[in-house]
Amino acid sequence: MTLAQVIRRNGVLFVATTQGIAALPPLAVLLLDGGTTVSVVLAAALVVALGWDYLFAALRHRTIIPTGLTTAVIFTLFAPADMPLWHLVVVVSLGCVIGELVFGGRGFAFLSPATVALALLLLSLPDATLRAPSAAMALACLPGAALLLGTGLLSLRVAAGFALALGVAVGVTDAAGAVPVLIACSAALVFLVCDPTTGAVTPLGRIAHGVLAGGLVWVFSLGAPGTPGAPGPDALVFAALLGSLFAPLLDHIAITIAARRRRPRHG
Amino acid sequence: MTAPSPLAAPFPDRPMAAPAGSVALLGAGFPDLRIRAEAETGAIVAVGQVVFRDARHPSIAFVSPIHGRVAAIEHGPRRVLSAFIIEPVAGQQVAAPVRSGDSVRAQMLDRGLWPALVARPFGGPPDPEASPDAIVVLAAPTSPTAPDPATVLAKVLADRADDFDVGLIALTELTEGPVHLCVGKQWPRAVQDHPRLRVHRRRFGRRWQAKAAQVARAVGRGGASGRVWTIGYQDVAALGHLLRTGACDPLRTIAVSRPGGAQPETLRVPLGSSLGPLFGPVTGSPARLRSTTGPSSERRWSLFLGRHDVEASLVPDLGPPPTGAPLRPLIPFNALDRPLPFGVPTVPLMRALTTGDRDACARLGCLSLLPEDVAHLTDLCASGTDYGRRLAEILGQLRKDLST
Numbered sequence: 001m002t003l004a005q006v007i008r009r010n011g012v013l014f015v016a017t018t019q020g021i022a023a024l025p026p027l028a029v030l031l032l033d034g035g036t037t038v039s040v041v042l043a044a045a046l047v048v049a050l051g052w053d054y055l056f057a058a059l060r061h062r063t064i065i066p067t068g069l070t071t072a073v074i075f076t077l078f079a080p081a082d083m084p085l086w087h088l089v090v091v092v093s094l095g096c097v098i099g100e101l102v103f104g105g106r107g108f109a110f111l112s113p114a115t116v117a118l119a120l121l122l123l124s125l126p127d128a129t130l131r132a133p134s135a136a137m138a139l140a141c142l143p144g145a146a147l148l149l150g151t152g153l154l155s156l157r158v159a160a161g162f163a164l165a166l167g168v169a170v171g172v173t174d175a176a177g178a179v180p181v182l183i184a185c186s187a188a189l190v191f192l193v194c195d196p197t198t199g200a201v202t203p204l205g206r207i208a209h210g211v212l213a214g215g216l217v218w219v220f221s222l223g224a225p226g227t228p229g230a231p232g233p234d235a236l237v238f239a240a241l242l243g244s245l246f247a248p249l250l251d252h253i254a255i256t257i258a259a260r261r262r263r264p265r266h267g
Numbered sequence: 268m269t270a271p272s273p274l275a276a277p278f279p280d281r282p283m284a285a286p287a288g289s290v291a292l293l294g295a296g297f298p299d300l301r302i303r304a305e306a307e308t309g310a311i312v313a314v315g316q317v318v319f320r321d322a323r324h325p326s327i328a329f330v331s332p333i334h335g336r337v338a339a340i341e342h343g344p345r346r347v348l349s350a351f352i353i354e355p356v357a358g359q360q361v362a363a364p365v366r367s368g369d370s371v372r373a374q375m376l377d378r379g380l381w382p383a384l385v386a387r388p389f390g391g392p393p394d395p396e397a398s399p400d401a402i403v404v405l406a407a408p409t410s411p412t413a414p415d416p417a418t419v420l421a422k423v424l425a426d427r428a429d430d431f432d433v434g435l436i437a438l439t440e441l442t443e444g445p446v447h448l449c450v451g452k453q454w455p456r457a458v459q460d461h462p463r464l465r466v467h468r469r470r471f472g473r474r475w476q477a478k479a480a481q482v483a484r485a486v487g488r489g490g491a492s493g494r495v496w497t498i499g500y501q502d503v504a505a506l507g508h509l510l511r512t513g514a515c516d517p518l519r520t521i522a523v524s525r526p527g528g529a530q531p532e533t534l535r536v537p538l539g540s541s542l543g544p545l546f547g548p549v550t551g552s553p554a555r556l557r558s559t560t561g562p563s564s565e566r567r568w569s570l571f572l573g574r575h576d577v578e579a580s581l582v583p584d585l586g587p588p589p590t591g592a593p594l595r596p597l598i599p600f601n602a603l604d605r606p607l608p609f610g611v612p613t614v615p616l617m618r619a620l621t622t623g624d625r626d627a628c629a630r631l632g633c634l635s636l637l638p639e640d641v642a643h644l645t646d647l648c649a650s651g652t653d654y655g656r657r658l659a660e661i662l663g664q665l666r667k668d669l670s671t
Contacts, residue, residue: 004602004647011595011649107596107649152601201599201614203606251615255631258610 003151012106015196016067018151022144023073026133026187029140030077037081044085045072045092049113052096056105067106071096074114074191077137078130078233079121087128091121111244112195118237130233138186145190153196157203161210162193162217166231169218180230185217188236193243200247204254212250213243288544289355290332290537291571292318294348296639297382298391298663302329302340302348310337311356315378315515319351326395330379332517332537334358350571371440371510378509382574383502387482387495388634389666390659400493401444403485404435405478406500407451407469412524412531413577416500419520421455423535424504431500432459434507438498439463447485479608479640499575521572524580531578540572542579597621597650609635617644620657625668628661638662 007014030038049068057064075092095117103109121128133141148154166185172178193213200209220235294300302319306312312331321327329351336356341349368374375381376395386393393399406416420431438446439461448458449467458466467485478497486495498506505516517538522531523545534545572579599614606612611632619627620641642655 007598007600008646008649011598014649015598105596107598153598155601155604157604196600197596197598199599201603202612203604206604251612255612255615258606258612259630259632261610 007151012067012197013065014151015153016065016070016106018147018153019070019191019196020073022147023070023077023191025140025143026077026137027073029134029137030131033134033136034081038076040085041079041081041083041088042072042076044088045075045079048072048089048092049075049096052093052101056101065105067100068096068113071100071113071117074112075117077133077187077191078114078118078237080128080131083121083128087121087125091117091124094120107197110198110248111241112192112198115192115195115198115237115240115244118192119241122234122237130237132233133183133187135183138183141186141190148190148194148196154190154194155196155199155206155210157206158194158199158210158213159189161207161212162189162214163210165211165214166217167214169215170231184230184232185236188233188240192237192240195240195244198244198247200251200254202251202254202258204257205247205251208250208254209243209247212246213239216242288541289335289338290353290539290541292329292332292348292351292353292539293569293571293573294343294350295569296390296574297348298389298659298666299345300348300391301346302351304340304351306331306337308337308340311335312337312353314517317377317379318353319348321392324392324395326376327381327392328377328379329382330515330517332539352571371437371506374509375506378515380502380506380509383498383505385497385575385637387497387637389662390637393494393496397494399442399444399496401447401486401495402438402442403447403449403482403495403497404438404500404503405449405481405497406454406503407449407481409477410578412522412580414520414522414533415451415453417451417453417455420500420504423520423533427504427508428456430507430511431456431504432507433510434503434505435459435464436461437506437510438503441496449481449485477608477640479636483608483635499577501577519577521576522578524578536572538572538574542570542572545579546581594621594652595650597648597652602647603644607636607640611636613644616641617648617650617652617654620654620661621650621652623657623661625661625664628658629665633658633661634665 010017027042031042046069049072050066051068053066053068054064072092075095079088095113095115099111099113099116100106100109118130122130145154149156162185166172166181167178170177170181172181193210200206216239217231217235220238221231224232224235301322303322303325304319306316306318311334312318313334314332315330317328318331318337319329321329331353333353333355335353338352338354340351343349368377372395375384381395382392384393385391386397386399406420408415408417424430435446435448436459442463445463445465446461447465447467449469452468454468458464465485467481469484482495482497486493501519508514508516518535519538520533520535522533524531525546536545597614597617603613603617607616609632616628616631616633619631619633636658638655638659641658644654645652648654
């Protein structure tokens with residue numbers, strides 16, 4: 001069975017499963033590091049996200065597609081380990097419901113629920129600081145990135161546009177300067193910025209989407225504390241959110257450009 | 268009814284006799300074709316005899332590809348032609364009465380070759396009065412399993428070398444614009460010089476040239492905003508044959524792929540041949556017959572070969588698509604990044620087709636495309652939308668808008 005046939009048959013379930021598998025290695029690294037506190041966050045996020053999935057599926061008389069699984073896992077990758085549980089319940093609920101389920105579920109929404117939940121966490125709870133990925137976690141993202149690339153769910157155009165824009169903006173000149181930036185961006189780039197269902201969909205739009213997100217990361221990390229040059233996770237979350245928000249506009253511009261090129265010509 | 272004898276070699280040195288199965292002139296591929304029958308059920312018709320005419324344009328005649336008896340005339344919804352079935356009869360073949368004007372246009376109309384032309388936009392045979400901005404002859408290989416046009420002309424039509432050239436030059440009489448010939452690098456023949464004849468050669472690797480891509484290459488991305496007619500290379504040879512000898516050539520070379528078969532088999536069969544005899548008795552898992560014009564074309568389940576089809580295959584039946592299920596989302600994975608021919612963005616067009624947004628489809632350039640150009644998207648999409656059928660509906664609406 002070809003990849004296209006698998007995707008055709010399983011739809012969003014395939015997307016959620018692949019994304020979930022891709023997120024397993026960094027999650028394992030996190031669990032080894034954080035132990036119980038991370039497990040509690042993960043368990044609570046899973047219960048909340050899957051609970052909303054089940055509730056909406058029941059109310060709509062549809063079969064349940066457990067896309068909340070990836071929402072919870074990706075949320076856990078960034079969530080502060082010491083966050084109060086009621087904060088978690090509120091932001092994950094809002095992320096799942098207003099970010100995804102009110103639009104009809106994964107694939108119909110224009111924002112990734114994990115990104116929405118993290119952005120809400122940062123906006124409504126100013127004291128919260130997201131987890132910056134460690135070098136081990138960044139390395140653990142690589143197999144997942146390869147899997148998503150291989151299945152066509154991670155757009156190389158978005159990733160390349162992002163890396164190019166951020167590299168130019170931060171002023172990366174050599175490999176030594178690129179490593180901390182790459183580590184800081186790793187998980188956010190793979191799981192938030194390059195979300196398969198909420199990005200731009202035209203080739204040109206995808207490059208513009210990546211460039212916009214990369215540029216915004218630089219803008220948002222201006223003046224932020226931390227390693228100079230390496231963007232913080234909150235800058236990455238907001239850049240991913242705005243990138244997805246502007247993706248339809250970028251597509252529209254790309255389509256207009258394509259339509260301009262289609263001029264009558266015979267001969 | 269006897270099964271055709273399979274050819275030993277992929278390409279025969281000489282054309283083989285047509286297998287004696289029934290044939291059907293299908294309504295598929297001719298949008299809203301309503302007919303005025305000239306032969307009633309039970310009538311005996313000869314090869315090349317007019318059996319019905321297009322009710323909207325009565326000058327467009329459809330002829331019988333075999334000597335046989337009209338077995339059935341089947342209509343679909345709103346009296347649109349579904350199939351005009353002719354079964355073979357033994358006995359003396361009566362020569363078809365020849366009654367035709369002198370011009371190429373009149374000959375094509377009266378002798379049943381006008382339906383070989385496909386008009387863009389909207390598809391189907393063009394208006395008999397109209398003159399296109401350009402004509403594109405599709406002679407590039409369209410798929411790894413379809414017969415290679417260069418080989419067909421070199422081997423199967425070897426003794427009719429001049430037919431293709433005569434047909435090609437005759438096409439220049441239909442238009443004041445250029446006639447484009449799209450061929451692969453292996454094209455065996457020198458092409459005649461003509462001021463309005465342009466040849467587009469291209470090497471083909473793993474990417475086969477879908478029909479729309481050939482047209483886009485020939486006329487440029489903006490070409491389809493004008494009127495472009497396309498015609499297959501075998502129909503061009505048939506046109507040349509008609510003009511040179513006055514005889515109708517209803518045989519076409521097609522490839523037949525059997526499940527598990529190593530190499531597709533090349534057969535020379537009448538237009539609209541029944542697919543059943545080509546495959547013989549089918550055993551094992553449920554399977555359905557289908558015929559296609561190329562890899563990226565419409566995948567119709569069918570019992571007969573379509574007018575423009577060059578491939579027939581037996582594929583596993585995966586059962587009907589789920590009905591009544593809620594719409595599933597489209598997954599914009601990377602394979603859908605590549606734009607359709609004419610630079611039409613793929614995923615935006617799929618979304619516009621799914622929601623039935625006519626204006627958005629027009630803005631995206633759907634008028635350049637035919638349903639067969641987008642049908643392959645159905646196989647790439649998780650939503651279960653039949654994009655070929657959706658585009659046919661949208662094009663029908665746009666056509667109605669334009670005519671009012």
